[in-house]
Structures are given as structure tokens and as C-alpha cells.
Amino acid sequence: MTTEDAVTVEAVESLRDTADPRLRELLGALIRHLHAYARETRLTRSEWEAAVAFLTETGRTCTDTRQEFVMLSDVLGLSTLMETVHGHGGPGTTESTVLGPFHMTESPVRELGADIDLVGTGEPCVISGAVRSTDGTPLPGAVLDVWQADPHGHYDVQQPGHQPPGNGRGLFTADGEGRFRFRTCVPSAYPIPTDGPVGALLKATGRHPYRPAHIHFIVSAEGHAPVTTHIFVAGGEHLDSDAVFAVRESLVKDFAATDDPALAEELGMPNPFRHARFDVVLERA
Structure with a gap:
């Protein structure tokens, strides 16, 4: 097992005491897919920081009459x-x-x-x-x-x-x-x-x-x-x-x-x- 794989295994294993089995399943799959994406694309630190900034700004743009996260979900299909x-x-x-x-x-x-x-x-x-x-x-x-x-x-x-x-x-x-x-x-x-x-x-x-x-x-x-x-x-x-x-x-x-x-x-x-x-x-x- 590579060090990269070990990080993924450890992160998924951290969910072992999650009381809700469906939550444990969802978060485990999310971790595995996110980690696989980062490995596949060789995501850079600056790209990761840009993604965090993008999501932060998406949240800030939401108001009582505008749901930017829904629009993001929409345009990504x-x-x-x-x-x-x-x-x-x-x-x-x-x-x-x-x-x-x-x-x-x-x-x-x-x-x-x-x-x-x-x-x-x-x-x-x-x-x-x-x-x-x-x-x-x-x-x-x-x-x-x-x-x-x-x-x-x-x-x-x-x-x-x-x-x-x-x-x-x-x-x-x-x-x-x-x-x-x-x-x-x-x-x-x-x-x-x-x-x-x-x-x-x-x-x-x-x-x-x-x-x-x-x-x-x-x-x-x-x-x-x-x-x-x-x-x-x-x-x-x-x-x-x-x-x-x-x-x-x-x-x-x-x-x-x-x-x-x-x-x-x-x-x-x-x-x-x-x-x-x-x-x-x-x-x-």
C-alpha cells in the first residue's frame, strides 16, 4: 500500500464509529472518490486552494432569494x-x-x-x-x-x-x-x-x-x-x-x-x- 492509499484508508476508517450507517456509507464513498480524483489529476496545491476559494465564494453568494449552490449543481449536470x-x-x-x-x-x-x-x-x-x-x-x-x-x-x-x-x-x-x-x-x-x-x-x-x-x-x-x-x-x-x-x-x-x-x-x-x-x-x- 502506498502512502497515498494509506491516507485514504485511514480517513475512511475514521468513520467506523459513525452511528448512522447511511451517513457512514455516504462519507466513505465521498472520501474515496475525492481522493481518487486528487490522485488521478495530480491536483496541485494552488488548484486545491482555488477550489476551496470557489466553494467559499459560492456560499457567500447565496441569499434568501438566490441559491448559487443549486445553480452549481445544475450547470454540472x-x-x-x-x-x-x-x-x-x-x-x-x-x-x-x-x-x-x-x-x-x-x-x-x-x-x-x-x-x-x-x-x-x-x-x-x-x-x-x-x-x-x-x-x-x-x-x-x-x-x-x-x-x-x-x-x-x-x-x-x-x-x-x-x-x-x-x-x-x-x-x-x-x-x-x-x-x-x-x-x-x-x-x-x-x-x-x-x-x-x-x-x-x-x-x-x-x-x-x-x-x-x-x-x-x-x-x-x-x-x-x-x-x-x-x-x-x-x-x-x-x-x-x-x-x-x-x-x-x-x-x-x-x-x-x-x-x-x-x-x-x-x-x-x-x-x-x-x-x-x-x-x-x-x-x-
Whole structure:
């Protein structure tokens, strides 16, 4: 055994009295992988110091309305990997994807059909659909937590004093047939914040910071596993190069141009408007 190997063995052995076996397993694996990384890359002292400084600055950048560590996990693909490993239900269920760093506040409860675009600066659209179980049974009372950026790519928590609190957010309860509907604006592609260490990392690696246009959902219903997901605007930019690797083909939806004065009046929309259909299928828990 080399001296390098002996350090790893000793560090793992130091966990032998850890009462929680899962904690012991997780920390042991972390030590082994970190040590293997350092040996494989022949990590220098200055590189190690730079990594410590990077993580320190990542922590300092976090606030009540900004989660830089979540963004770091996102741009390294770890968040999407977690969803790939754990987030998918059975065949036919709605695919899951990343939570993202801006689910930082409670969405206000809104009535079905309400408008979550409180500033009215974007292209009007309606999102409608139904929540059902894998056997097709509607799920009345399903809860949909929805949030999105404004047409300029900013969430309400990023612009306090400019956007009203709760702009782009809503907590909806599906009707007796599992149906839901709300009004909003067509989302746009936007860059994740680049003024912190994650932005510096993207620049250093020659990567762009953009996410394709999307709306976030968390959908839950009694007796079923919840799903954290998005819908993406078909034909939009960056669908093939999402900075956080979250696009799923099944979640790309057509925001169809609709010119129907009678339907617009029924939905409380100006005419013409855009309309996207998103049906959610949940797996029984």
C-alpha cells in the first residue's frame, strides 16, 4: 500500500464509529472518490486552494432569494442526474426535470383561469390541461405549483420593487375532472445569473448561460408521487443546449397561435393569443 492509499484508508476508517450507517456509507464513498480524483489529476496545491476559494465564494453568494449552490449543481449536470436516477415514474408518466434555483418563495393561491402575469408586458397565452393517474383516471383536487420568469427572463425574487411579489407564480387546484387552466405570458429564454462564481465557471469553460423558454410545475395529488417538471416552448432557442441539461423531448410543447374571438372571450383573453396544452400523468405512490 502506498502512502497515498494509506491516507485514504485511514480517513475512511475514521468513520467506523459513525452511528448512522447511511451517513457512514455516504462519507466513505465521498472520501474515496475525492481522493481518487486528487490522485488521478495530480491536483496541485494552488488548484486545491482555488477550489476551496470557489466553494467559499459560492456560499457567500447565496441569499434568501438566490441559491448559487443549486445553480452549481445544475450547470454540472448533477441536478439532472438526480432526476434521471430518482425522478422518473413508470411508463407513460410525466417526465421530471430540475427544480431550479428560483423556487424560493410560496406561490400565491389562485383560482383556476387566473392570470399569473401581473405586469402584462408579455405575449398573452393560456396553459390548460388535466392531471390523471396512469390508468387514465382523472385526479380531482390535484395541486399545481407554477412559476416562471417574466418576458425579459427575470423572476420576481430577482427584481424586488420592480416586479410585484408573486408575479409569474400561482398555486392552482384542479377541478372535479382533474382539469386546470391559467393565463400568463409566453416565457422567453434567459441566462442564469452570471455575476457570481457559477457565471465565472461557465465563462472559463466557454459555455453559454442560457436556458430555453419554460414554465416550471410541481404537481401533486393524493395517493400519487409528485412530479417536478417544466414545459418548454417548441421552436425556441437553446432547446439543444440548455445550460442545466434539463430539456426532455416529451416536455416540449407547442404554444399555438389562436385566432378565435369567441374562445378568447370565454377564456378572458385578448384575441389573438397563444395556447399550450399540458396533460400531467402521475404514478400511484
